Amino acid sequence: MSIDPRHYHQPSWRKPAGMFAILGLILGWAVLVGSLSPLIGQLPMWGQVPVYIVLGLIWIWILPLRRLLAWMETGRWRQG
Template sequence: MKHYEPSWRKPAGMFMILALILLWAVLVGSLSGLIGQLPMIAQVPVYIFLGLIWIWVLPLKRLLAWMETGRWRRG
């Protein structure tokens, strides 16, 4: 029977994800003055776009793979 040894990568990765969320929120929040000058009909697509960019720009899948395996890619 193999003894399970907890990895330091999971808590470290969790803090990295929280830091990325905070960084992204600050970045988008800093743009709110500029975006707020747009008409409401234009603000909605901008915020939707910025929300979707979060998924594509920040490689959370790779970070989660690293947390689980110690490698940046599964396989």
């Protein structure tokens, strides 16, 4: 049985490279936030929660990973 060349999809190198970049971002960010934890730990609980939300959700997931995931899928850094 032969493979029909019209339906054969060549895997992209961007997905494995992007996965390693995501792991590197998570590791680097965890080290950075962990090194800041003594400073953040001095804040009251009501002050720690917004700091960790901003550092955890917005800064690592929404800003850099949105563009990285778009690049992994399309090869362009911007969607659209």
